[in-house]
Amino acid sequence: MKKIINKPEDFVDEFVEGILLAHPDLVKTPGDDLRVLVRADAPLTGKVGIVTGGGSGHLPLFKGYVGKGLCSGVAIGNVFSSPSSDQIFEATKAVDGGAGVLYLYGNYGGDVFNFDLAGDLAELEGIETRTVLGRDDVASQPKDRRLDRRGVAGIFFAYKAAGAAAERGDSLDQVAAVAEDVVDHTATMGVGLAPTILPTTGRPSFELPDGEMEIGIGIHGEPGSRRGPLETADEIADHVVGALLEDLGLGEGARVAVLVNGLGATPLEELYLLYRRTHQILAERGIEIVRPYVGEYATSLEMAGASISLLELDDARLQLLDAPALSPFFQER
Amino acid sequence: MQGTNLNEHIRGSLEILVESADELRDLDQALGDGDLGITITAGSHAVVAELEKLSPTATPTEIARTCAKAFASANPSTMAALVAGALLNGSRTWEGKDEIGLAEATEFVTAAASSISQRGKSEVGDKTILDGIAAVAEALRTSSDSTEATDAAVRAAGRAVEETAGLQSRRGRASWLQERSIGLPDPGATAFQRLVEAWSRVSAATH
CATH class of the missing domain: 3.40.50.10440 (Dihydroxyacetone kinase; domain 1)
Structure with missing residues (x-):
């Protein structure tokens, strides 16, 4: 370690x-x-x-x-x-x-x-x-x-x-x-590629064979819905965004905020690959991305992986999302 | 029983309860993570220390709340949070009361059981401390005077522990053992049994 x-x-x-x-x-x-x-x-x-x-x-x-x-x-x-x-x-x-x-x-x-x-x-x-x-x-x-x-x-x-x-x-x-x-109008799903090592115990937060990913992983390394071979960025986005749209019941005409979040060790480039495909899928379905957020918003130390969140927007939610904020990590002007 | 006596009675009971720490640790190692002995010891010592500082004019409600805060502060564990929440819920039934008798004890234990059930999302028969507390609440409710109630509570708490041994754990870490938990008495219910026994011993000594 x-x-x-x-x-x-x-x-x-x-x-x-x-x-x-x-x-x-x-x-x-x-x-x-x-x-x-x-x-x-x-x-x-x-x-x-x-x-x-x-x-x-x-x-x-x-x-x-x-x-x-x-x-x-x-x-x-x-x-x-x-x-x-x-x-x-x-x-x-x-x-x-x-x-x-x-x-x-x-x-x-x-x-x-x-x-x-x-x-x-x-x-x-x-x-x-x-x-x-x-x-x-x-x-x-x-x-x-x-x-x-x-x-x-x-x-x-x-x-x-x-x-x-x-x-x-x-x-x-x-x-x-x-x-x-x-x-009630937010849904998230993540994929884990490699665990974090806990500082006090020196142990990994979960075990994952080489070449595999955990789909639906939690932010403490909790097991997800299934484990399978590592997929391409586009395939991961297809699976995750498809599941989120189904869960929220979103279709043509809907407006959303998208959060592509890194879990700690995944570079921003890879997050933008996921965002790119997410944007394409939503555009194909006639869903408008009103606010995109890409970066590390909730991590699991140095876990490798990412999550995608969707928030279904209406005018009231959008207004609150756009209100000013100032904190050590996040600002909205 | 008034404030000063209640304070002394609780301290006396907890000093006896900590003698069961090793037994509780061993039971909890078989079913949970083994920290129950420490939880009970650290919690009891903290409660006794805070009760010693309390004014002789403290009301029964204040005494119960002091116990709850001290027990929770001494341990960040789930068990401590549940017990403290139960004591606080019990303390609400004593608002405005100076004298604690059988009726007040019954209300307190019943409110404590209801808090544990709600917060712990548990029911009687899930093999938890609730099994013991609910059995004692029932024993108090059906007793006609304090002496009879104390004896009935000791018997009910013991019987509840015996019954938990035959059950499968459904809540907390112990539930991960599934059917392997059958045959082992529940550590939380046992801790409550030891507390009731200690309470009874202090009662016998003061009469």
Whole structure:
């Protein structure tokens, strides 16, 4: 295992220190705990706060999306491990501006337990909370069990829309409804080509024979819907986009935002190959790409592979997507 | 039982409970990831430490909430989050009450069971701690005084653990073992049994 690290056990705290040193104008820690980060101007009186979180190892998820027009605070755990309820609660208190706090994070068991408990603690302090779970990974469960799906890169769209709604002064119920609506119209599928090596254990996150790919892989290396020989970029895009269109029930005349996301070790060139084919498929079907996003939005350390997400757009969602945002990773002017 | 007595009773029970740490660790190694012994030990010590700091005028609700926060802070595990959520839900039934008797204990344990079932998406018979808590809630509900209730709770908790041994685990890591989990008692339900037994021993000593 070759990695640019110091002590493996300092990996998480040290990358957070790096973020704080690079972006002191955008983010801060409300207390002593480096695992809790909030936007530099938090709390915003009268506005809804949005707290997200989860395991480390997914940058720019989660810490890269704290800022204006996005999330207000975040709590992260060790690599691929949930933050504690205390850390989530601390983030909650630090972003509460009196209008309540939305918990918006991916659907993973450990995270759900800890966010629920943090919500209990917040309630005791008089802070109202709502929860919306990212669950866009279509390969993780069939459509009739969509509420049990895992959350992956498509949560970016929910952050963007809910963050914009909170920024313009929507109520807690309205911000939660915006997030839920976007989650309901987002679908993602990924392919994994090679695992990541976990810094603390030195072990790969999954095993994959040479020349094979895992279709529908999760962002912790969870198995997908099937494993098969590596295909060309066009074939991968055909499979993935076909599955997403079917899941969302999209046809001619639809408008979408597309996110082609790298999982950590896949070069931007390859992502643009996937985008190229995605654009062709959608054009052939009479579906308009209104907003394209290509890059690393949710990774799995240095896992090789990519995911494609589609968000079905209407005027309301598009307006929120285009609203200004400023965070360490993402900006919209 | 008023605040001060409740505080002392909980601390006394937890000091006995930690003696079962090795037993719980071994049971959990067979079915889960083996951290239950640590969860119970670290959680109990944290709760005792926080309760010692609490004012003698603290209400039963405040005492229960102190227990919940301390237990969760001591462990980032799923079990700790579930137990803390259950204690907080129980604490809501004690709002405005200064005196805890059989009726209040019954409400508390029933609310705790409902929280575990909802948050853990589990039902009685899934072979979890819920099996023990639900059995004890029922035993309390059908008892007519505190002494009878304590004995009935100990019997119910023990019987629930015996019954879990015959079941297949359906929740958490243990469910991955599928039919291999049959024959082994559930570690969570056993932990709850040991707590109820400890509670009963402290009751016997103070009467």
